[in-house]
Amino acid sequence: MNSSIEIPGGVTAPQSFTAGSVYAGIKAANTSKPDIAFVYSEIPAVAAGTFTTNKVKAAPVRVSQTNIRASETRAIVANSGNANACTGVVGIEHAKRMTKAAAKALGLKEKQLLVCSTGRIGVALPIEKMEAAIAQAPQVLAHDGSLRAAQAIMTSDTKPKEIAVEITLHGKKVRIGGIAKGAGMIDPNMATMLCFITTDAAISKKLLQQATSDAVEQSFNRITIDGDMSTNDTVLVLANGAAGNLPLQDGQREFDRFQNALNHVCCALARMIVEDGEGVSKYVTIQIRGAKTRQDARKAAEAIANSTLTKCCWFGGDPNWGRVMDAIGYSMARIREENVDIYYDGLIAVKNGMAAPTPFSKLKEVVANPRFTITVDLHMGAADYTVFTTDLTTAYVEFNMGE
């Protein structure tokens, strides 16, 4: 699918990017884990981003949505432990103070900063402590700082998530790196998926936004753990051109290869997020084929992926195709019951809407695996759609039941 090679280094793999973290003590709990991350381009860069479509948006989302319109972006400042969501005008003021503190520390303009928060909803940030911590940014930014930044944005994640890839464009080595934190939730009032990507490719702001939107659609928009979309979800991409390639143009083969590499980074991070979701024991791919339209395929896929009943039976290792049929039926996708075929890792479970002769024990073997694929052919047309999801476990409920 693409010729990108995975390399170490995360967001600091691309040239002229640094990253790092500081400890501000945002969480009440007595911990010394760094809780503010920085990603910084040493030279001018352009930014692209996608933000939660939830109508309840955290303050940093609103501030970043404004700042990202600037022609030049230089850095991201992000904290864990507090989402700065449902915090009103004070929240907006605090998000701006984060950008101001970082701009001052790094000698930048406020609007050259993007800001993110993840953690508890509805509580004001301890902004003075944070400003003092942010002032230390120049001392912590380093060319090997990606992992430290990835760790500082972790909340319920059990491991940091980072990846980098290298491709050659116009004879120049171009790198794309990313860090992310999970959409799984554990603490009361926690939410949020964050992903920061850097690249040293030379690309216009406009084309970078197009590439970012496409990559997000193929990756982060295809994952669902519990169907709950957070107030803070954000993907940010910075491109600084340090690789020295000829600026990418839409329609070029080089641009396609850049897009594939960016998709690779986003898909890998999305998969890491799903696999590290709380209480997750199975990683399940839902493929819909033969739908009348892509929208129909998507409705069917999302209904299956978000059904608590299908997710519970995967946890139990029960194929239970009846629940898959049921979810397809109420999904609002246009279907004909008698057209539906369902496969578990290629083994046919349902033919023409009825039980196929594959022995139940064989289907159980598939669902016993930690990773499997359910393919549904609706035989209504030629559209398809794929989503990536998980089971629903007692551990998930225990993680999310609060205090």
Added chain:
Amino acid sequence: MNSSIEIPGGVTAPQSFTAGSVYAGIKAANTSKPDIAFVYSEIPAVAAGTFTTNKVKAAPVRVSQTNIRASETRAIVANSGNANACTGVVGIEHAKRMTKAAAKALGLKEKQLLVCSTGRIGVALPIEKMEAAIAQAPQVLAHDGSLRAAQAIMTSDTKPKEIAVEITLHGKKVRIGGIAKGAGMIDPNMATMLCFITTDAAISKKLLQQATSDAVEQSFNRITIDGDMSTNDTVLVLANGAAGNLPLQDGQREFDRFQNALNHVCCALARMIVEDGEGVSKYVTIQIRGAKTRQDARKAAEAIANSTLTKCCWFGGDPNWGRVMDAIGYSMARIREENVDIYYDGLIAVKNGMAAPTPFSKLKEVVANPRFTITVDLHMGAADYTVFTTDLTTAYVEFNMGE
């Protein structure tokens, strides 16, 4: 709200109705619990019904949707242990053979029968055993048979569900009785909410359908345990006029009182279903007020009621209004974050989209109760909507994880 008095007797409380059950051995498990229920009107009756809108419909749903068009309906035959869903043309044939066997036993025409099934999806009915059992119908029908019929349709329900009410219309005592089985799910491939209601009111078929649709909209359509809509959900109402009231007319006060009594029966059964859902530990009412339209109110209410995250935290006794805000935000209802107020049993938790001063400990006391109400005022208009739901518990997951 209405002047109906609750009385014993369930579906056999109204005059000239009998009910009963037989054992056919439908389930593989070694049990002698009766698994086929009958509800029978000794005199001509009219029928109304509402059926699942799932595009995957069980065979008995399709057969009943045809038969209910007949001007006269006399009886319902229903089995538990097998849903006769995803069973193709054989399933349709089997559902018809159920009506044929019952018609023969009771001296009726096939089209005067309605048929329902609940239980495992995708397995053929053991139709010969069932036909032999159905032949015993005349021997088991009795004027005190409601409870036995209610027991025969139980699957994962822990208790039978029945109710009857009495009102006086035009000086005549009119009764409405009902039995139901739950929407909760336990066995692999199980689904289905069934509700059978009888009344001795004199009412036209057309007006009975209108009254039934309205009552279902106020009751069964407002409950959600897991957001999964079954392939078999069915509500059937038979009215035989034995009370001798003047036939009800739309717009009359008597009709309004009948409607209220029917709503009372449906709401009581709906509540019994929710409270008996598997693994349920809390019964939660979600009230949306001040929405721009009723549709907006409904979207917001259903998003909160179906959020796995809100449901998990209710189980844990955690108010977690941040998750309620989050669900409202992604619900597609038109909202303004800064307009939203949220109350827990009348205590304000969120004012203008931000934390209100009510101590967290007070909100926790509310959510510690087995029943509580979350009220959301969107301050966008005058429309409202209410749904009834439950928490999501580790016991639910364990019940539904299959073998």
